[in-house]
Structure formats: C-alpha cells, structure tokens
Amino acid sequence: MSKREQSFWGWGYADKFPDDEGRKNLGSQVTAMLGFDEVELLEPPSLDDVELRPPRVEPPEALAAICSTDKRERTTHTYGKAYRDIVRGFRADFGEPPDFVAYPTSADDVRRVLDWASDEEVAVVPFGGGTSVVGGVETDVTNGASGSFRGVVSLDMRCMDRVLEVDKTSRAARIQAGATGPRLAEQLHEHDLSFRHYPQSYEFSTFGGWIATRAGGHYATRYTHIDDFIESVQMIAPAGEFQTRRLPASGAGPSPDALALGSEGALGVITEAWTRVHLRPRFRSKASVHFAEFEDAVRATREVVQSGLAPANLRLLDSREAMLNGVVFDGSNVLLVAFESPRVPTEPDLERALEICREFDGKLAGEPVHVDEHDKSPDSEAGGRWRSSFFEGPYLQNTMVSLGVIADTFETACTWDRFDTLHRRIITDVRDAMKRVCGAGFISCRFTHVYPDGPAPYYTFLAPAKVGSELEQWDEIKSAAAEAIADVGATITHHHAVGRTHKPWYKREVPELFQRGLQQVKESFDPKGVLNPGVLL
Amino acid sequence: MSKREQSFWGWGYADKFPDDEGRKNLGSQVTAMLGFDEVELLEPPSLDDVELRPPRVEPPEALAAICSTDKRERTTHTYGKAYRDIVRGFRADFGEPPDFVAYPTSADDVRRVLDWASDEEVAVVPFGGGTSVVGGVETDVTNGASGSFRGVVSLDMRCMDRVLEVDKTSRAARIQAGATGPRLAEQLHEHDLSFRHYPQSYEFSTFGGWIATRAGGHYATRYTHIDDFIESVQMIAPAGEFQTRRLPASGAGPSPDALALGSEGALGVITEAWTRVHLRPRFRSKASVHFAEFEDAVRATREVVQSGLAPANLRLLDSREAMLNGVVFDGSNVLLVAFESPRVPTEPDLERALEICREFDGKLAGEPVHVDEHDKSPDSEAGGRWRSSFFEGPYLQNTMVSLGVIADTFETACTWDRFDTLHRRIITDVRDAMKRVCGAGFISCRFTHVYPDGPAPYYTFLAPAKVGSELEQWDEIKSAAAEAIADVGATITHHHAVGRTHKPWYKREVPELFQRGLQQVKESFDPKGVLNPGVLL
Ligand SMILES: Cc1cc2nc3c(=O)[nH]c(=O)nc-3n(C[C@H](O)[C@H](O)[C@H](O)COP(=O)(O)OP(=O)(O)OC[C@H]3O[C@@H](n4cnc5c(N)ncnc54)[C@H](O)[C@@H]3O)c2cc1C
Ligand SMILES: Cc1cc2nc3c(=O)[nH]c(=O)nc-3n(C[C@H](O)[C@H](O)[C@H](O)COP(=O)(O)OP(=O)(O)OC[C@H]3O[C@@H](n4cnc5c(N)ncnc54)[C@H](O)[C@@H]3O)c2cc1C
Incomplete structure (x- = not known):
C-alpha cells in the first residue's frame, strides 16, 4: 500500500484537499456557473475530533497478527466513499466503527477469520478499496434487522495484492482480490500486458471489489462490466471454498461465476480470480x-x-x-x-x-x-481534458462537501425506446426535488456505456445544502431519482452495485422468486449469516 | 407447426431419409474415405413396430383440451436427438414414453400443468424442439434416483411460438419460448429484422430451448451464446413466476437472467423472453x-x-x-x-x-x-458448400445409424495455453477408444466459436459399430472424450448443455458449493421436485 496519506473522511489522498484560496475559487465558480447563492467555507475535521466506541470484541490470539484496532484504521473502515459517507466523515461522525480490522494475507487467513466470526457471532464486512458508493462496506450492521451480532470486523483485502500467474498465450492472469488498479497495472506491465478496465475509482478500488460489485470500466461497448473479463473465481464462504474452473466460456448449467459476480460480500470473500488481460494497445x-x-x-x-x-x-x-x-x-x-x-x-x-x-x-x-505504438503525438484537446478530469473529478466531491454543496452522481441503464421518457422524467423530478429541498440545483448527463439495445446514462447533480441537514436533503433528491428510474423500468444500478442504499429499489427490480432463491443460497454458503448483513438481501 | 412429417426415430423430416441407392452410395464413401469394412443396410423401423406402455396417468379433465395420448406424439417425445436416441429409435425401442404430452398455449396453461403435476406427483419434462443431444428431454425419469413419480408428462412448448412485440428502436423483440428458428425468423422478417442466432439445429430447436441450454449460435465471436442476446426472461416455476426486468445491462446483484440461462427445465418453464435482434446485414x-x-x-x-x-x-x-x-x-x-x-x-x-x-x-x-445489400453475388465456393452441409449434416447421422456406423460429435472450450494438450489428448484417446471397441475410427476437429482467451473445439467421430452393442461402444468412446476434457480442465460442454449424459463430468466441473446452492434454489422454485428430475442436479 502507498505511504502517501489518504483522507480519513473523504476521497483519495489527503494532500489533494485544496487550500482556502482554492476552495474559494471553486466556490465562486459554483456560484457563477450554477447560479447558487454565496457558499461558505467549512472547516475539515481532524482525526482528533473523532471519538470511537471502544471495541466490543477483541481479535482472538490466533488472528492477532493480522488484525488492528488502531484508531485511524477503524475510522477509515467505517464507511465507503458515497456522498453520505463524506458528509458524515466531514462531521467526524463515526458512530458505528468496526471493532477491529483484519488484513488477511492468504485464503487460509480468510477462512480462519470466517470460522472465528461464525463461531463468535461476529459480523464480517469484506472491504476492498472501500470506494463503495452504496453503503457496501458500512459497519453499522450489528443492530440492524439482519441479525444480532456481538461485534463487527472489517476484512480488508489489500494485503492480497499480487498478480500470481500470467498466461500470455491466452492473455489472462491470475490476480489476488486486494490488488488496486495501480498495483495490478504495475505488475502486469512487467509482462507488457494491461487490464483495460478503468473504473473512475481505479486508483483506490480493488480487483475483488470490482468482481463483488460488477464494476463498470472505461470501455464504452463490448467489455463494459468486469463480468466480461472473468474466467474463474475463487471465493471463500463460511461453508467452504468456491473455485470455478478457468474457461474462456462454457454452457454447462447456470454460470457459477455469475453468482460470485455481484455477490457484494454477502455470499463469500473473493480471494483471487483469473481474468482476461490485453496487450497494451498499439x-x-x-x-x-x-x-x-x-x-x-x-x-x-x-x-x-x-x-x-x-x-x-x-x-x-x-x-x-x-x-x-x-x-x-x-x-x-x-x-x-x-x-x-x-x-x-x-x-x-x-x-x-x-x-x-x-x-x-x-x-x-x-x-x-x-x-x-510509441508515437506520443499529443492528445486531442477535448479527449485529454476529459481524461484528466476523469480521475481528478472525485476530489471535487470533498471540496463541494466542505463548501456545503450537495454533489453526487447516479447511473442506470434502459432500452433505447424508454430513454427519452426516462431522461425527461429524471431531469424534471430531480430538478424539482433540488428546487424543493435546496432552492436550486444543477443536473447533467453523460453516457458511460452504450449497448446496441440501450444506453447507460450517468447523472451528476449539484445543489446548495442546508448545512446540518444535507443527508435528509440528499435523501429526497436521491429518492426522486430512484423512483423515476424504477417507474420507467430502468435499473437501479448499471455499475454502482446495490449495497444498502439501493436495496428498496433492488427489491422491486428483481423477481421475488429470485430473491428467495438467493436467500437460500446465502443460507447454505453462510449458515450463520455473518457476511455483510443487510447488503443485497 | 409444419405439416411435413418428421421422422419419429431420427433427425428432421422423414422424407429426407435416402433410399437404398443413396444409402449404398454413402456406405461406399464411408468405406473408401474412412477405410472401414463393408457396411450393411439396416431396415428403418415403422411406427407400427413401436409398442408403448399404456399411460399410467391420464390428463385431468381441466387440461384434457391441451393434452394428447396419441401414439406418435408419445413416441416422438420419449427422446431427444442424440446418437443414443437415434439408435434406440431405429430399434423401435421406446420403453419409457411420457404418459401424455401437454401443449400449453399460454403461461397460464403452464402454471396449471405444474400445479396439477405437483399435486399429483407427476414429473414434467419441458420439451422445446426435442433436439437435445444430452438426454435433456428424456422421459425415463420416473424410476430414477431422483424421486418417485406416478407418471411423466412431456410439456411441449411449440404452440407458444409467436413474436409478441417488436421494439425496432432498441432492436429487440419479445418472443414466446416455443418458436422454432424458422417460425421466429418468418415473423421477424415482417419487420425487416433477423435474429442472427443459428445453431445447427436451427430448423427444429426452439427459442426457449436455446435459453434453457445456453445454446451456441453461428457467430464465431462476440455473440456466441444465446446469453449474449437475452434482455429478460419469463419463467414459470411451481412456486411462482420469475419475470426479470427488460434491460440492456445491469449491475444489480448477481444476474437473475443467468439463473434461467442453462436451467435446462429443472428450475422452471421458460415461457417468453425479450431478446436482441438485428437489422438484416447489409x-x-x-x-x-x-x-x-x-x-x-x-x-x-x-x-x-x-x-x-x-x-x-x-x-x-x-x-x-x-x-x-x-x-x-x-x-x-x-x-x-x-x-x-x-x-x-x-x-x-x-x-x-x-x-x-x-x-x-x-x-x-x-x-x-x-x-x-440486395446484391446477390454468388457465394464463395467453400463458404457456400460449407453452409449447405451445415444444415444437411444432421441428416447424415440418421443414415449412418442405418448403416451401422457410430457417428457423433462432442464439443468443449479451453484456454489457448491448454489447447495443444487437450487436442492431442482427445485425438489420441478417442482414436484409441474407437480402435479398441470398434476396430477403426475417424475423428476430425473444427472450431465453432473462438474467444480472445481460447477456442471452442468441436469434434466429429465416426466408427464402425457392432450392431446391437452400439450404445456400449458409443459409451466407451464418449467417456474417453469426456475424461480427456475433464483431465485437461476444459469444459464438458461449450453449448450442448449438461442434461443427463454430461452429469458425471459436470459434477466434477462446477464447485460443490455451487451445486449445493443450486439444489437449494431448486427446492425453493420446485418444492415437489417435479421438473425434469435427474437433469443437471
Ligand atoms: C469517485 C468514485 C468513482 C467511482 N467510479 C466507478 C466506476 O467508474 N465504475 C464502477 O463500477 N464503480 C465506480 N465507483 C464505485 C466503486 O468504486 C465500485 O463499486 C468498486 O468496484 C468498489 O471496489 P472496492 O474495491 O473499493 O470495493 P469496496 O468499496 O471495498 O466494496 C464494495 C462491495 O464489495 C464487497 N467486497 C469488496 N471486496 C470484496 C472481496 N474481495 N470479496 C467479497 N466481497 C468484496 C464489499 O463488501 C462491498 O459490498 C466509484 C466510486 C467512487 C467513490
Ligand atoms: C443436429 C443437431 C445440431 C445441433 N446444433 C447445435 C448448435 O449448433 N448449437 C447448440 O447450442 N446446440 C446444438 N444442438 C443441441 C440442441 O439443438 C440445443 O441444445 C438446443 O438449444 C435445444 O433446443 P430445443 O428447443 O430442441 O430444446 P429441447 O431439446 O427440447 O430441450 C433441451 C433442454 O431444455 C429444456 N427446455 C426446452 N424448452 C424449455 C423451456 N421452454 N423452458 C424450460 N426448459 C426448456 C428441456 O427440458 C431440456 O432439458 C444440436 C443438436 C442436434 C441434434
């Protein structure tokens, strides 16, 4: 893992948070460009402001070496990176932290943590890069409707970050789940290979997280989801190991990989997978x-x-x-x-x-x-600008929060015949909601992925928040968007996953019978229900 | 359905079976080209030779209108179209026919059949075009290890064969499960659309059968399996309806469609689906x-x-x-x-x-x-010959059986790095097996589909049978092929499905934990286990 300090409350590296001058500049851009009223500079928190509940359970002796109760670790494993998370982080509100964080270094470590947790009634939240925007890694799971647990462990996979094997002939590699985008890239580059899957969270999110959430990469067509790259998956569940056979394709029964893809830490812990990789484009x-x-x-x-x-x-x-x-x-x-x-x-x-x-x-x-090939001709203007804003964009959300501006995105997919209706409905409803709860608002749209039968539109919205009730305001805007999506028959998520945030609409989206089946699978994979309770199911 | 009579014992239309002259010609080609000994002309059976056990259960009053106990119907619903099936058909051996055949005309009919069967402990075998080559529609299910039933119904979907809706903007159509390739094509052509999914069994297999078996079409890359076309599925299970939302793509949890795809009639009856279609290529x-x-x-x-x-x-x-x-x-x-x-x-x-x-x-x-476009320039020689032999090919198997020649195919997929090993192993082991049990044999290979990370090789084998023990001989050859495939870590089927024939190798291929999960799903979808017992699970 990089030594460069990451923000404990917001996206990315701590040193990327702009100084007051920079924030004022962005503030005036926002007021000018979006027509919002004057914005206010709020002070970012320091780790000293954070008060954590003492751990309710301790790592057992046998696992102590891979576990940490360090304050910073527990703090940074309390939330993901949704707007809601950053707002709570900014308030230094970390009310439900994990009791400790475990850092497995092997599938065997994972097995031992799951065994212990199942025996001790402790919930386990698999944690990749923690970039979930849907409450997927949130550790507020012990008092929920989903069961009662004595404590909760965040299982951080980032010590398992190696490319284990490369098959250049088939253009494939076996990679551990905890490798972040850059870790994986640097190891593949040694073989002149590249992964060609760049979600916007690429710098910090992990291979295993991508599989668990069915992440969407930068390819607009054909290879859109991580699904399109996966040859086989190894997943450790409390009930045993789940190892699929490495194949370019198969027609033998329902796809076992398709059960791991999108399982969001609720069925097992993905430890490694074989994935297609590419020669670097010439x-x-x-x-x-x-x-x-x-x-x-x-x-x-x-x-x-x-x-x-x-x-x-x-x-x-x-x-x-x-x-x-x-x-x-x-x-x-x-x-x-x-x-x-x-x-x-x-x-x-x-x-x-x-x-x-x-x-x-x-x-x-x-x-x-x-x-x-190595011809390094300058990028076309727009494309170049677009790409740098692609990876810089997420940092803006930190700053926006510090200016009291609600700034978030949501995404969906629908068939072309419904797109006009969906788009109109979203623009109208989200604008109305922003106007109602914030007095003003801005919404824009891009297509992140496109299929022969429909687009995956992605919306960004900005609205001036009433500081202190941002979460309630956000909630109304988000619900307006989600209701519009559900009513038109689009999907609640094309690539941001379900987590806890999207669950009400997910329940409406997939067949009740399928949910029942999935619940049965969950019970047979995870009999004590310790894995990520409240997510998906 | 077409009025042209279909063979009750073999592939396709009855009138395509060659006369003795034609058969002799093929026989001498085989002896000359493959170096087999003289072959013998065996007499094809007539329907009068067939003796069927009387039905053990009768269609109930309420379903009588859509059911048939006609001899020909029961006979043609006893088997699929595997080599084994044609051999048994040729022998007029139809020992375990369905007690009756039901022809639902709506999802509601399907529901009523399933309700009745669940109440009455009668097994139900969903039947599309009956072109399964893996024992997928076989009705010998009542005395198996899979449960005990009072009888068995073959549920023939071919009265549900309509294109219900067309969305030209998104290039998609809603189609009933029982539409065969030509039925579906003729309805789509009215809209200037085409399906571009041509399995070699296209003339007789059905849209629902393709989904249930994850069939492979003629596209060699990109759109290989029917999976790549499906937007949503409607499936009726004994426990209720399974209707997925129509979407170009989604990342909301594990794909529900992926559970229906490859379910082989064991989880529910697919009644209709939305699928991508294409403008006819210009x-x-x-x-x-x-x-x-x-x-x-x-x-x-x-x-x-x-x-x-x-x-x-x-x-x-x-x-x-x-x-x-x-x-x-x-x-x-x-x-x-x-x-x-x-x-x-x-x-x-x-x-x-x-x-x-x-x-x-x-x-x-x-x-x-x-x-x-409409330029009808002549096809290139080889391509044209190849295509006509593509659809005529299956008829040869009938003739081969009537000449006492074992003629069959099998297929798989593996990553490129293993292909040489796999190919050598298959050629050697299958030749050895043919030599051992038949004294001689021929094996050839083509790639039906190709992926960036591996091919889907497809093998054809021919061997002179000892008439009377063809099935045992075939069994040894097939096992040699399947063992080679399993040992090298290829898949037991790229597109021919699992059915009953591939089950032992399927069990070795997919994770035990997945099988347990699937069993749980089966129990929640089909509590009485009446659907296609013995297939897949
Ligand atoms: C600024 C920003 C930009 C983003 N851009 C994109 C984008 O372009 N495309 C996209 O798809 N998503 C995007 N996301 C969302 C997020 O990055 C993805 O969901 C990503 O796949 C999460 O990966 P992660 O490693 O951070 O997983 P985490 O956030 O740590 O976990 C996500 C979920 O997966 C589970 N999980 C993680 N690892 C494992 C494992 N090894 N085994 C089992 N379960 C596991 C967790 O329990 C949780 O439910 C973005 C998020 C942010 C904040
Ligand atoms: C000569 C020949 C050529 C072939 N070529 C190809 C090829 O190119 N590509 C390929 O993929 N396959 C091929 N096959 C195999 C076969 O055609 C496919 O498996 C096909 O998909 C079966 O479709 P069907 O409608 O005939 O289904 P059936 O044979 O009737 O049934 C197959 C399985 O699906 C189930 N099923 C059928 N319909 C439904 C439904 N509506 N709901 C639920 N379950 C259902 C059945 O219970 C059974 O388990 C070939 C077979 C032959 C004999």
Missing part, C-alpha cells in the same frame, strides 16, 4: 464530435453502437456535462469516439463511425488523432 | 484461407480474435473436417472468415484479418467476397 484512433442537439447526438450514438463497430470509447456528454468538465462552453453536446487495438490499425473504424456522426449533423471538433 | 465480406499446417491455422485464428476484430464467422476446419464437409481434399486446413454489418462496409475488417492470416502462411482460396 493502435488508437479518436475524435470528438459536437452536436447542437442532444437528440441528434443520442441518435448518432445509437447508430454507431448498432452498426457493429465496437468503439473503446463512445462517451456522450450533454452540453451541461461538457461544460462541467471544461470540455466546451458553447452549448454543444460532445461525443468522444475512440477505437483501440493491439494488432490492427483503427483508422478504418473511426472513419466509419464519423461518417455516421455526420449524418446526424455532428461536427468534427479538431482533427481525428491516430496513434501507432 | 454488408458482408468473407473469404476462405488455406493453411498447410494446423498449428499455423490455430495461431492465425488466435491472432485474429485477439486483434480486436470481431468476425461473424471464424470457423477453422482441420484437414479431415474440411474433407468430411467436402470443402477441400488436398489436406489443407481451412479458415472461413466473415464479417457482417447492418450499417458499415465490412471490407476493411476482412482485409485486416487476411493480413494476419498471411503472416501465418495462410493462402487465400479464391477471391474475397464483398456483398452490399
């Missing part, structure tokens, strides 16, 4: 296309993805999203199109995609960029 | 490439699929398979490459693929063919 082609009308941009996006082409990127930003990301400020909607290949030139693909865009009145912004 | 490009060495052909295939290109077809035939299909006789291995798109020219894709083939000493056979 050829890349990309371009930005501007559209005056959002409808035309949507139509062009749909035509491209239905044409049979498979762009690595096909990211549509509506005019507000483009502005928010500093891409353009002239009211254009922007479509970023990119192709990549380790082997064949990608120019023909881009040309065919641009032809479609032109049919829908898309205007090429700048020249298309074609890169061959 | 652009098509294809070529045949010949390779002197199999290894080079394999390597080229791998490079193409790892390049990022997504050919609609990428079918590698080894030299024996090419000969068997009448494609070439000069010992070349043949790679058929094809691209298609509804929207963009496919020439650039083919060119890039052919460039890769040339690097591995592939020689273009004839000119590449590029088709735009």
Whole structure:
C-alpha cells in the first residue's frame, strides 16, 4: 500500500484537499456557473475530533497478527466513499466503527477469520478499496434487522495484492482480490500486458471489489462490466471454498461465476480470480464530435453502437456535462469516439463511425488523432481534458462537501425506446426535488456505456445544502431519482452495485422468486449469516 | 407447426431419409474415405413396430383440451436427438414414453400443468424442439434416483411460438419460448429484422430451448451464446413466476437472467423472453484461407480474435473436417472468415484479418467476397458448400445409424495455453477408444466459436459399430472424450448443455458449493421436485 496519506473522511489522498484560496475559487465558480447563492467555507475535521466506541470484541490470539484496532484504521473502515459517507466523515461522525480490522494475507487467513466470526457471532464486512458508493462496506450492521451480532470486523483485502500467474498465450492472469488498479497495472506491465478496465475509482478500488460489485470500466461497448473479463473465481464462504474452473466460456448449467459476480460480500470473500488481460494497445484512433442537439447526438450514438463497430470509447456528454468538465462552453453536446487495438490499425473504424456522426449533423471538433505504438503525438484537446478530469473529478466531491454543496452522481441503464421518457422524467423530478429541498440545483448527463439495445446514462447533480441537514436533503433528491428510474423500468444500478442504499429499489427490480432463491443460497454458503448483513438481501 | 412429417426415430423430416441407392452410395464413401469394412443396410423401423406402455396417468379433465395420448406424439417425445436416441429409435425401442404430452398455449396453461403435476406427483419434462443431444428431454425419469413419480408428462412448448412485440428502436423483440428458428425468423422478417442466432439445429430447436441450454449460435465471436442476446426472461416455476426486468445491462446483484440461462427445465418453464435482434446485414465480406499446417491455422485464428476484430464467422476446419464437409481434399486446413454489418462496409475488417492470416502462411482460396445489400453475388465456393452441409449434416447421422456406423460429435472450450494438450489428448484417446471397441475410427476437429482467451473445439467421430452393442461402444468412446476434457480442465460442454449424459463430468466441473446452492434454489422454485428430475442436479 502507498505511504502517501489518504483522507480519513473523504476521497483519495489527503494532500489533494485544496487550500482556502482554492476552495474559494471553486466556490465562486459554483456560484457563477450554477447560479447558487454565496457558499461558505467549512472547516475539515481532524482525526482528533473523532471519538470511537471502544471495541466490543477483541481479535482472538490466533488472528492477532493480522488484525488492528488502531484508531485511524477503524475510522477509515467505517464507511465507503458515497456522498453520505463524506458528509458524515466531514462531521467526524463515526458512530458505528468496526471493532477491529483484519488484513488477511492468504485464503487460509480468510477462512480462519470466517470460522472465528461464525463461531463468535461476529459480523464480517469484506472491504476492498472501500470506494463503495452504496453503503457496501458500512459497519453499522450489528443492530440492524439482519441479525444480532456481538461485534463487527472489517476484512480488508489489500494485503492480497499480487498478480500470481500470467498466461500470455491466452492473455489472462491470475490476480489476488486486494490488488488496486495501480498495483495490478504495475505488475502486469512487467509482462507488457494491461487490464483495460478503468473504473473512475481505479486508483483506490480493488480487483475483488470490482468482481463483488460488477464494476463498470472505461470501455464504452463490448467489455463494459468486469463480468466480461472473468474466467474463474475463487471465493471463500463460511461453508467452504468456491473455485470455478478457468474457461474462456462454457454452457454447462447456470454460470457459477455469475453468482460470485455481484455477490457484494454477502455470499463469500473473493480471494483471487483469473481474468482476461490485453496487450497494451498499439493502435488508437479518436475524435470528438459536437452536436447542437442532444437528440441528434443520442441518435448518432445509437447508430454507431448498432452498426457493429465496437468503439473503446463512445462517451456522450450533454452540453451541461461538457461544460462541467471544461470540455466546451458553447452549448454543444460532445461525443468522444475512440477505437483501440493491439494488432490492427483503427483508422478504418473511426472513419466509419464519423461518417455516421455526420449524418446526424455532428461536427468534427479538431482533427481525428491516430496513434501507432510509441508515437506520443499529443492528445486531442477535448479527449485529454476529459481524461484528466476523469480521475481528478472525485476530489471535487470533498471540496463541494466542505463548501456545503450537495454533489453526487447516479447511473442506470434502459432500452433505447424508454430513454427519452426516462431522461425527461429524471431531469424534471430531480430538478424539482433540488428546487424543493435546496432552492436550486444543477443536473447533467453523460453516457458511460452504450449497448446496441440501450444506453447507460450517468447523472451528476449539484445543489446548495442546508448545512446540518444535507443527508435528509440528499435523501429526497436521491429518492426522486430512484423512483423515476424504477417507474420507467430502468435499473437501479448499471455499475454502482446495490449495497444498502439501493436495496428498496433492488427489491422491486428483481423477481421475488429470485430473491428467495438467493436467500437460500446465502443460507447454505453462510449458515450463520455473518457476511455483510443487510447488503443485497 | 409444419405439416411435413418428421421422422419419429431420427433427425428432421422423414422424407429426407435416402433410399437404398443413396444409402449404398454413402456406405461406399464411408468405406473408401474412412477405410472401414463393408457396411450393411439396416431396415428403418415403422411406427407400427413401436409398442408403448399404456399411460399410467391420464390428463385431468381441466387440461384434457391441451393434452394428447396419441401414439406418435408419445413416441416422438420419449427422446431427444442424440446418437443414443437415434439408435434406440431405429430399434423401435421406446420403453419409457411420457404418459401424455401437454401443449400449453399460454403461461397460464403452464402454471396449471405444474400445479396439477405437483399435486399429483407427476414429473414434467419441458420439451422445446426435442433436439437435445444430452438426454435433456428424456422421459425415463420416473424410476430414477431422483424421486418417485406416478407418471411423466412431456410439456411441449411449440404452440407458444409467436413474436409478441417488436421494439425496432432498441432492436429487440419479445418472443414466446416455443418458436422454432424458422417460425421466429418468418415473423421477424415482417419487420425487416433477423435474429442472427443459428445453431445447427436451427430448423427444429426452439427459442426457449436455446435459453434453457445456453445454446451456441453461428457467430464465431462476440455473440456466441444465446446469453449474449437475452434482455429478460419469463419463467414459470411451481412456486411462482420469475419475470426479470427488460434491460440492456445491469449491475444489480448477481444476474437473475443467468439463473434461467442453462436451467435446462429443472428450475422452471421458460415461457417468453425479450431478446436482441438485428437489422438484416447489409454488408458482408468473407473469404476462405488455406493453411498447410494446423498449428499455423490455430495461431492465425488466435491472432485474429485477439486483434480486436470481431468476425461473424471464424470457423477453422482441420484437414479431415474440411474433407468430411467436402470443402477441400488436398489436406489443407481451412479458415472461413466473415464479417457482417447492418450499417458499415465490412471490407476493411476482412482485409485486416487476411493480413494476419498471411503472416501465418495462410493462402487465400479464391477471391474475397464483398456483398452490399440486395446484391446477390454468388457465394464463395467453400463458404457456400460449407453452409449447405451445415444444415444437411444432421441428416447424415440418421443414415449412418442405418448403416451401422457410430457417428457423433462432442464439443468443449479451453484456454489457448491448454489447447495443444487437450487436442492431442482427445485425438489420441478417442482414436484409441474407437480402435479398441470398434476396430477403426475417424475423428476430425473444427472450431465453432473462438474467444480472445481460447477456442471452442468441436469434434466429429465416426466408427464402425457392432450392431446391437452400439450404445456400449458409443459409451466407451464418449467417456474417453469426456475424461480427456475433464483431465485437461476444459469444459464438458461449450453449448450442448449438461442434461443427463454430461452429469458425471459436470459434477466434477462446477464447485460443490455451487451445486449445493443450486439444489437449494431448486427446492425453493420446485418444492415437489417435479421438473425434469435427474437433469443437471
Ligand atoms: C469517485 C468514485 C468513482 C467511482 N467510479 C466507478 C466506476 O467508474 N465504475 C464502477 O463500477 N464503480 C465506480 N465507483 C464505485 C466503486 O468504486 C465500485 O463499486 C468498486 O468496484 C468498489 O471496489 P472496492 O474495491 O473499493 O470495493 P469496496 O468499496 O471495498 O466494496 C464494495 C462491495 O464489495 C464487497 N467486497 C469488496 N471486496 C470484496 C472481496 N474481495 N470479496 C467479497 N466481497 C468484496 C464489499 O463488501 C462491498 O459490498 C466509484 C466510486 C467512487 C467513490
Ligand atoms: C443436429 C443437431 C445440431 C445441433 N446444433 C447445435 C448448435 O449448433 N448449437 C447448440 O447450442 N446446440 C446444438 N444442438 C443441441 C440442441 O439443438 C440445443 O441444445 C438446443 O438449444 C435445444 O433446443 P430445443 O428447443 O430442441 O430444446 P429441447 O431439446 O427440447 O430441450 C433441451 C433442454 O431444455 C429444456 N427446455 C426446452 N424448452 C424449455 C423451456 N421452454 N423452458 C424450460 N426448459 C426448456 C428441456 O427440458 C431440456 O432439458 C444440436 C443438436 C442436434 C441434434
């Protein structure tokens, strides 16, 4: 793990939190650009402000060496990184911390923790990078409806962070669950391989967390979810080991991997998996296309993805999203199109995609960029800006919270025939909710992933909070969004998982009979129900 | 359903069974080409030869209108279309027929049959097109280890064969489970749409059967299994309805659709589903490439699929398979490459693929063919021959059985790193087994599907049978193949399903904990265990 200190209350590295000058600047941008009233600079907390309940259970002798009751550790394992979490962190409110944190170094360690916890009626919350935005790693699980436990352990997987095996012929690797994006990348690069799965939380989230949540990467089409990469999974459940066979594909009964994918720590602890990896792309082609009308941009996006082409990127930003990301400020909607290949030139693909865009009145912004291998030609303007804002974006949420601004995102997916209705309904309902509870608000949209039969739209909203009741305000806005999604028949989450936050809508989404079946599976995998109680089920 | 009479004992239409002259011709080809001893013309059975046990249970009054105890119906619902089934059919051996056949016309009919069967302790075997090659629709289930039943009903879904809804914007359709390939195609063609999923059993197998077995279509890459097309599923279980939400993608918990896919009639009866469909391709490009060495052909295939290109077809035939299909006789291995798109020219894709083939000493056979829309330029020789033999092929098995030749296929998938070992092991072990039990034998290989991380090889074997003990002989050969597959760590089935035949190897393949979980699901979906006892679980 990196030595650089991470924020105990917010996203990312502590040193990235801007000084007062920087915060004031962002504050005036927000007031100017979004038309909010003056914002106030709130003081960030220090770890000394945090008061933690003493541990109710102690690590047993046999596990002591891999466990910690350190204050900072317990604090940083109390929440994930949702807006709600950052607000509570900012308030130094860590009312329900884990009693201790365990750091297994092997599948055997995991087994021993689960055995002990099952015997001792202690809940176990698997923790990857802790970047969950849906309450997935929250340790407030001991007093819930989900059972009564004597305590709760956060099981941090990040000491299991190695690439164990590489199969260059098949382009696959066996990787431990606790490897974060950069850890995994640096080990694969030694073999000239790369993973090509970059969720926006890439810097801190883990391979196992991606599998447990069915994370969405940066590819816009074809390889969207981590699901599309996984060959086999090893998962340790209280009732035993779950090891699937490593295969490129199979038709033997319902997919066992599909049970581990999306299990969110409720069925077992994922310890390692075989995954497809890629040669680093040699050829890349990309371009930005501007559209005056959002409808035309949507139509062009749909035509491209239905044409049979498979762009690595096909990211549509509506005019507000483009502005928010500093891409353009002239009211254009922007479509970023990119192709990549380790082997064949990608120019023909881009040309065919641009032809479609032109049919829908898309205007090429700048020249298309074609890169061959080590040629380090400068990135196209918009694409470059977009990418840096992609990884910097999350830090803004910390600052927004410190300015008393509600700043969050939500995402979904629906078939094309429903998209107009969904989009209108979301924009209207979320705006109304922001207006009602905050007096004002801003909402923008981008497509993170696109399928031949529908897009995965992703919304960002910003609203001035009444400090002290941010969570109630957020709750109303989030509910307005979730209700709109459910009513139109979209999904409550395309890639942010269910956790605790999305559960009411998840219950409405999947068949009751399936939930019953899953509950049965849970009981047979985890007879004492110690694994992540309250998540999913 | 078509009025043209289907064979009661073998594959397809009865009138396709060749006369004695035709059979003699095929016989001499077999003896000449494969070096088998003289073959004998056995007489095919007539329905009069068949003796059926009288029904042990009668359809209840309320269901009588949709049920039949007709002899032909009961006979044709006793088996699927595996080699074993055709041999038993040819012998007029239908010892364990269903007591009656039910033909539901709605989800409600299905529910009523399941209610009645659960109350009356009668087993229900869901039946699509009855093309299972793994004992999936066999009605010999009442005396098994799987429970004791008073009788067994075959539930034939083919009266539910309509396309119920079409969403042209999203390119999707809602289709009833009992639609066969041609039924579904003719209804979609009215909307200028097509399904682009052609298993070799296409003419007779059904949409619901494809979902229940995770069938593999003709696309070699990208859209290989029916899984890749399904948006949502409706399944009726004895415990209730299972209806998933129609979505292009979701990350909300483990996929509910993935539980229906591959459920093989053991968890519920699939009544309808939303599936992605396609505009009919406008652009098509294809070529045949010949390779002197199999290894080079394999390597080229791998490079193409790892390049990022997504050919609609990428079918590698080894030299024996090419000969068997009448494609070439000069010992070349043949790679058929094809691209298609509804929207963009496919020439650039083919060119890039052919460039890769040339690097591995592939020689273009004839000119590449590029088709735009209604241009009906003649098919390339090899491709055309291959396609017609694709749908005619299955009929050969009937004839082979009538000549006392064992003729069967099996298929698997493995990662590239294991393919050489697997292939060698299979060729050796299956040849040895054929030699041992039949004195001679022929085996050939093709790739039906190819993934960036591995191929799905498909083997055809032919051996002279000792008439009367074909099944025992077949059993030894099949076991040799399955053991080789299991030992190398490949899958027991890439797309032929598990059924009853593959169960011993399936048990070895998937995690024991998963099987336990699936058993729990089964018990909650089907408390009386009436659905397809003995399949999968
Ligand atoms: C700024 C930001 C950007 C984000 N961008 C994206 C994005 O682009 N795409 C996306 O999909 N998500 C995104 N997310 C959400 C989050 O990063 C993903 O859900 C990610 O997959 C979580 O990984 P993690 O390792 O942090 O898991 P955690 O947050 O630690 O855990 C998530 C869930 O998985 C379980 N879990 C974790 N590890 C294991 C394991 N080894 N075995 C069993 N269960 C386990 C936990 O119990 C929990 O329920 C973002 C979040 C933030 C804060
Ligand atoms: C000559 C030949 C060629 C073949 N080629 C291919 C191929 O290219 N690709 C491929 O994947 N397979 C192939 N197969 C195998 C077979 O066609 C597939 O398994 C097919 O999907 C079965 O469909 P069906 O409608 O005939 O189902 P059936 O054979 O009737 O049933 C198969 C299984 O599914 C269950 N089932 C059927 N319908 C339903 C339903 N509505 N609800 C619940 N359960 C149901 C049955 O109980 C059974 O377990 C081939 C078979 C033959 C004989």
